[in-house]
Amino acid sequence: QVSWKLEDHPKLPKGKTIAVVVLDGWGENKPDDYNCIHVAQTATMDSLKQGAPEKWRLIRAHGTAVGLPTEEDMGNSEVGHNALGAGRIFAQGAKLVDLALASGKIYEGEGFNYISESFEKGTLHLIGLLSDGGVHSRLDQLQLLLKGASEHGAKRIRVHFLTDGRDVSDGSSVGFVETIENDLANLREKGVDARIASGGGRMYVTMDRYENDWGVVKRGWDAQVLGEAPHKFTNAVEAVKKLRENANDQYLPPFVIVDEHNKAVGPIVDGDAVVTFNFRADRMVMLAKALEYQDFDKFDRVRFPKIRYAGMLQYDGELKLPSHYLVSPPEIDRTSGEYLVYNGIRTFACSETVKFGHVTFFWNGNRSGYFNPELEKYVEIPSDIGISFNLQPKMKALEIGERARDAILSHKFDQVRVNIANGDMVGHTGDIQATTVACKAADEAVKMILDAIEQVGGIYVVTADHGNAEDMVKRDKCGQPLYDKNGQLQILTSHTCHPVPIAIGGPGLGPDVRFRNDVPDGGLANVAATIMNLHGFVAPNDYEPTLIQVVDN
Template structure:
């Protein structure tokens, strides 16, 4: 399978005990069968711009990484918009370099620029890239870690404020010349100008689509567009625009209110099962993964199933580049978890160390080594606490990242070297390697053996945890990786 795992799908699978059709395939199918374009929301957005002779805007991550978005989806939306009479459309692109090679932005920008040029088969069609920037510099913040990124995205995409260039490809070329070491995700924001004016700011009666299908990094911009009561930054004059997401990114908070494709329906999660069974739970991580051990783990559900049975702890993440503090908040998380184990109030604790993923995405091997060593030290402390409490510890991952830090030849698997520097080319994307799972049962609290079933995966962990806690997993859960003696 050439599709990388990601944290959203991984935590869904771990917490829900099953594998669900997810955003990427749901959107692909809705485009191919036409349901997206037959939908009420799509028609409302198109009718709005056709009625007012205004612009249709697309904001999102430009790559084929298929983790947050896919360039195929954007091109399909643009082509259909033209087919339905839209004359003016703008793409506000976030550069990836995280789920795809770290300096591959021009591959996607050139493709999109050529695609847009091909759509202009007559003079009254004006489709163009209007703004952009690296995904870790503007717009795609998550879990309210740094609203300044969203504010900068708003100024860039909506207000058309910032450094101007004649094209996106020119912007990337010049920005790379100025900082040769910069990778795509960290490129500064840019605005495309025509006759010295911003080409495509978002103005009155425009329609806007956030074309990412994954929600965590699309929620905050959606809130900025939709909320009347908004105090995170000054948005300028309140615009009357039609806004929709590719999907609904938070079903409980109804963010956004309008969306093009229905999200997956997930029910009967492990967290809900344990609450009903009277098991008190703790979920803990730092900001960058807090939503994963809560929202995604609970099947894309905000909030708790039962306030009296669940405690969620968020350790605020540092707002600095991860390679500068690769230890992140692992020690603080470990302190809290050991305190919880020793306190004896919780029968089930779930935690996420963000280091391996967040530092792995930087592509800086020295920092990654420190990140992994940090987690090693913290796990050693947890092992002692679990042993003292006669507990059981499961250690796993939702996908790979720090396990493979260099680009590899697709045929030979050999490391690819940079011809100019002679150094290995850094890899910032998730790996395709299988993830490990370890069960630490130091005092023999549970008598068990590994299952003979070979067709298992991370969705097996929900059934595994339920068995370890003495419960019978639901029949439609992926089978446990252990059998009890």
């Protein structure tokens, strides 16, 4: 039985309006031409930095600080927002899948058992992101699963991959496809009928999120399930090389692999088993719904095959979706959002579609919906669809700033929480100029929110979930930009391992409140206790320690 009542903070008052601003993809890095945050005019964020060390500091946002397997793992929005909201560090999907594969437990669980019922007569389809980025999936996990599934009875396997170029370098897809082709050839030698069946770029095929554009999922469905696509090839490596002439890895059009009679080699049909092998939820939930829900009206599925479907993880704990899964997700319980709502904190959360679930679903421990609709209001501002964000780098920053401002000025909320997407979404395009525009727009949105906090005598907490825009190039060990053999700068589209800033302030923050100096390794998980304190509460005992102290004058 959870006791939801939070103790009163001995020194900090209640009743202040707190703005919580998460800048997506906004890390701290040395200034140079490829640090778009440095290059951009970011007067507001620069002024916050002047408050160091008492009101501004850096916190860790990657690796084990956010529950990832190693310190080489860059941060990402899922684990970042989980840590920010939950106030504790949970072993995350990447790690849990590693453990389940290493111990072999993955083959003993309910999920594998369920799909293996189809192995005798049906095909096992594996759908997911082909990448070693470790954000949504990992190549080595797919390799182990292929091997393990065949050893546990799968006789016919089809891989449907999405190419990355977002969490890893553009162009790396070719090597990943070669690796998988090689593994499949090895399986064929052992008598398993194993092949690639379809493919496409993650941003154009299948991996949409937060219902931004169902057309993306439909394109994938047509290729994966119906075996129909505008491009047909007999070889997947050739397919990717050819399609890359007109598109990058993120945006490759869908294609299917066909046999000598021009027939797709791996549509999904009645009696088959399907596994979506991404461990991360946001960009798999839409496909999971299409695969699992009998009633479904988001696009015409044409055919709804009777399959046994399992996710690598369960992607949504509230919807229990999918109902079968190979590995149990991290049990992120007792999040700060839930505690605060129980303690009467009226909460407003807002972002644009592409990040909306970050500041709600991920923040609340991968749980959709409200804890208490009477106290909470979540506002989604529709993102532009069908456009790469380098062409629209200001995105909806202004609109988010305005909605947050209005929420603050309304006095109807105690916490106003936003995610401002620009640094990340434009950073992922690899367009340096556009990312600079993006950072300026994000900074202006922060200003709008801080101005509102000033008016109501409130408090702000400004931080980020992981790095991205502060480094747009790959570098050598000495930090110098790397060039390819044609003398082209090697662009970094991915996140980074840099720390992120956190700043506190506003008229409601007593002059005696400042960052402690005894949590030098503090990370994103320390933020929840900090925010609870600013609302006038002491955080639960097992939360990571607060970053602030109240000094005696």
